[in-house]
Amino acid sequence: MHIKIENLNKVYRGGSYAIKNLNLDIPNGMFGLLGPNGAGKSTLMRILVTLMKPSSGRVLVNDMDLAKNRREIRSMLGYLPQDFSFFSKLKTYEFLDYAARLAGMKNSTARRSAVEQMLEEVGLFEARDRNANKLSGGMKRRLGIAQALINDPKIIIVDEPTTGLDPEERIRFRNLLSTISTRDVIIILSTHIVGDISSTCDNMALLNAGNLAFAGSPQDLVKEAEGHVWQIQATEKEYLEINEKFPVISTIPIDGGWEVQVVANEINGYYGEPIAPNLEHAYVHFMENNLNQWTKV
Numbered sequence: 098m099h100i101k102i103e104n105l106n107k108v109y110r111g112g113s114y115a116i117k118n119l120n121l122d123i124p125n126g127m128f129g130l131l132g133p134n135g136a137g138k139s140t141l142m143r144i145l146v147t148l149m150k151p152s153s154g155r156v157l158v159n160d161m162d163l164a165k166n167r168r169e170i171r172s173m174l175g176y177l178p179q180d181f182s183f184f185s186k187l188k189t190y191e192f193l194d195y196a197a198r199l200a201g202m203k204n205s206t207a208r209r210s211a212v213e214q215m216l217e218e219v220g221l222f223e224a225r226d227r228n229a230n231k232l233s234g235g236m237k238r239r240l241g242i243a244q245a246l247i248n249d250p251k252i253i254i255v256d257e258p259t260t261g262l263d264p265e266e267r268i269r270f271r272n273l274l275s276t277i278s279t280r281d282v283i284i285i286l287s288t289h290i291v292g293d294i295s296s297t298c299d300n301m302a303l304l305n306a307g308n309l310a311f312a313g314s315p316q317d318l319v320k321e322a323e324g325h326v327w328q329i330q331a332t333e334k335e336y337l338e339i340n341e342k343f344p345v346i347s348t349i350p351i352d353g354g355w356e357v358q359v360v361a362n363e364i365n366g367y368y369g370e371p372i373a374p375n376l377e378h379a380y381v382h383f384m385e386n387n388l389n390q391w392t393k394v
């Protein structure tokens with residue numbers, strides 16, 4: 098699978114650009130779309146799942162133009178929107194069966210076996226007779242991904258996948274997506290949470306105010322931050338100054354002061370040393386240096 102986005106623009110009524118001249122290649126595997134709120138992620142997702150038309154530009158899926166082959170491309174798509182919710186009365190099993198019917202699976206024997214297999218895959222087989230709206234947040238998210246996957250889609254689009262999940266469920270959900278990403282599929286994960294991207298994605302793009310700020314591997318982004326993340330041993334007084342001067346990533350109390358991790362090109366005069374950056378550091382560094390905007394993550 099291969100998605101190619103060419104000169105894509107989306108202008109909402111009132112004239113504001115949600116996507117500005119976007120060019121992006123998305124290959125097989127897990128692709129992370131990262132950016133602060135308002136970056137244009139949901140707009141791009143909606144265009145990709147054919148819920149919205151771009152103002153100009155085009156999207157090619159395996160060289161097929163999305164605008165001209167909507168039906169064919171739709172049949173390859175699985176989508177888990179951010180605000181996914183359930184019909185109140187359906188049991189977990191019934192909900193997935195309903196989703197399978199909507200996806201065009203008419204043969205009831207084949208459908209039953211697909212539904213059961215999918216319930217196993219997402220770890221909900223034991224909960225199949227529970228009302229879908231009574232499941233825990235993490236289980237609902239997994240049922241959401243199950244409905245997106247039921248018809249064996251080639252492109253899976255997941256919007257803000259881990260919002261509201263506890264850390265254990267978050268890891269479980271990411272692992273589930275990782276397992277699926279080894280097939281001949283594209284999984285696009287849209288998120289403002291750096292941790293969703295770091296552990297799982299092969300490639301990523303960083304959007305800001307509708308612009309593509311970075312495209313490459315998470316490792317490439319991390320490399321750009323090398324030498325720009327520092328661990329400083331600071332006194333109480335220094336800590337207050339540092340907090341004013343630099344984006345602070347973390348603070349740990351130590352004897353006589355604080356151990357502070359900051360993103361900075363140099364730490365003029367403070368006692369500290371550069372440390373190996375992670376993706377969260379790299380994101381902050383990138384936002385600081387390239388976009389002149391400090392965004393908390």
Ligand code: ADP
Nearest residue numbers: 109110115132133134135136137138139140141
């Ligand atoms: P993200 O998903 O990254 O938070 P969005 O795609 O939701 O970003 O929004 C991108 C920009 O487009 C924002 O400035 C937002 O206010 C604007 N926007 C989103 N939807 C609409 C809409 N229906 N009408 C007008 N402006 C919109």
